[in-house]
Amino acid sequence: MSGTSESAKPVAAALHSSAVEDHAPAEAASAAPAAHTTLAQADHAMRHWTDPAPGPLCVGSTQHLRMFCNMLLQTHNPYKPAVIDWPRLSPEALHRVTSLPIWDIAVQTEGRAAIRVRTFAETVSDPLLRRALEMDGAEEARHKVVLSKLVEAYGIALAPEPDYPPPRDPEWGWLVTGYSECIDSFFAFGLFAAARRSGFFPAELVETFEPVIQEEGRHILFFVNWAAWYRRNLPWWRRPLFALKVARVWAFLVWERIGMARGIDADGVAQDANFTMNGSAALGEAMTPGAMIDLCLAENARRMAGYDARLLRPGTVPRLARLARRFVK
Incomplete structure (x- = not known):
C-alpha cells in the first residue's frame, strides 16, 4: 500500500x-x-477523532459543546477545489456524468446551505461554537466550488442560478439545512458506495468526491450533537416551542421531497431530485429497496465509526430506514 x-x-x-x-x-x-x-x-x-478527555459525556454540558465543536474544527481537511486535477473521462463515462439529472439541484443546495449556516453563525455569541459554525459554512461553500468546477470541467449545462438570500429566521434556516443533510447524506452514502463498486464512474472521479462525502458525515454529526446540546440548555418553557419548530421543519422537508419526487423544485422547475431515493439503477447497479437500505445503513455506520464514540450519532433517518426494511425485500 x-x-x-x-x-x-x-x-x-x-x-x-x-x-x-x-x-x-x-x-x-x-x-x-x-x-x-x-x-x-x-x-x-x-476520518478519525477522539477527544483526549476521559470519562463519560453528559449531553448538554460544556464538555459536550467543546467536544462536538473540536471534532469539526480539528478534522477539517484543507484541500483546495480550485486546483483539483479533474480526470479525463472516456466518451461513455462523460455521457454518464453529464446525463445525471442532479447537477442543478446539487449546486443550488450547497449555495443555500452555505448562506444559511453563515447567517446562523452570526447570531451565536459563544466563540468556539461560532468558529465551528463558520467552518461548517465555509465547507458548504467549498462543496459548491467543487461542483461548479466539475460542471465547468465536463461542460455540463446548468440552469441560471437563483439568488441565495439569507433566511429571515436564522435558526429556521440552520435547522432546515441540518435535518435536510441528515436525510440526503444517509442515502448519498449508499449511492456513493454503489457507484464506487459498480464502476459507473471512473475510480478517479469517485475518489475526487470522497472528501466531500466524508465532510457531509462530519456536518451531520456536528448538527445532531448541537441540536441535543441546544435543547438541553433551553429553559424548560422554551423546549416545547423548539420541539414544535423542529416538527415544522420535518413537515417542510417531507413536503419538499414530495415535490422532488414529482420532479419539481421549489421554484417550479422540473428536476429529477428523487435521485437520492431511487438512484442505484441510474448508477449502473440496480438494487432492491431492501439491499439499498442495507447499504445505506452500513455506509452510515462506517463513516461515523472513526469519531469519538461518546458523541451522539444521527438517529431518526436510520431508525426509519430500519423500520421500512422490515416491509421490503
Whole structure:
C-alpha cells in the first residue's frame, strides 16, 4: 500500500501543485513524497477523532459543546477545489456524468446551505461554537466550488442560478439545512458506495468526491450533537416551542421531497431530485429497496465509526430506514 490512501488521492491532486509550485524541478521532486505524506495524514485526521478527555459525556454540558465543536474544527481537511486535477473521462463515462439529472439541484443546495449556516453563525455569541459554525459554512461553500468546477470541467449545462438570500429566521434556516443533510447524506452514502463498486464512474472521479462525502458525515454529526446540546440548555418553557419548530421543519422537508419526487423544485422547475431515493439503477447497479437500505445503513455506520464514540450519532433517518426494511425485500 502506498503512503497516500485511496481516499487521499483527490486531496493530493488538489494540493500537490500548490505544495511544490514554488520549487525548482529537483526540489519539487524531493518535496513530492513529503507532500503526499502530509496529505495522507490530513485525510486520516478527517476520518478519525477522539477527544483526549476521559470519562463519560453528559449531553448538554460544556464538555459536550467543546467536544462536538473540536471534532469539526480539528478534522477539517484543507484541500483546495480550485486546483483539483479533474480526470479525463472516456466518451461513455462523460455521457454518464453529464446525463445525471442532479447537477442543478446539487449546486443550488450547497449555495443555500452555505448562506444559511453563515447567517446562523452570526447570531451565536459563544466563540468556539461560532468558529465551528463558520467552518461548517465555509465547507458548504467549498462543496459548491467543487461542483461548479466539475460542471465547468465536463461542460455540463446548468440552469441560471437563483439568488441565495439569507433566511429571515436564522435558526429556521440552520435547522432546515441540518435535518435536510441528515436525510440526503444517509442515502448519498449508499449511492456513493454503489457507484464506487459498480464502476459507473471512473475510480478517479469517485475518489475526487470522497472528501466531500466524508465532510457531509462530519456536518451531520456536528448538527445532531448541537441540536441535543441546544435543547438541553433551553429553559424548560422554551423546549416545547423548539420541539414544535423542529416538527415544522420535518413537515417542510417531507413536503419538499414530495415535490422532488414529482420532479419539481421549489421554484417550479422540473428536476429529477428523487435521485437520492431511487438512484442505484441510474448508477449502473440496480438494487432492491431492501439491499439499498442495507447499504445505506452500513455506509452510515462506517463513516461515523472513526469519531469519538461518546458523541451522539444521527438517529431518526436510520431508525426509519430500519423500520421500512422490515416491509421490503
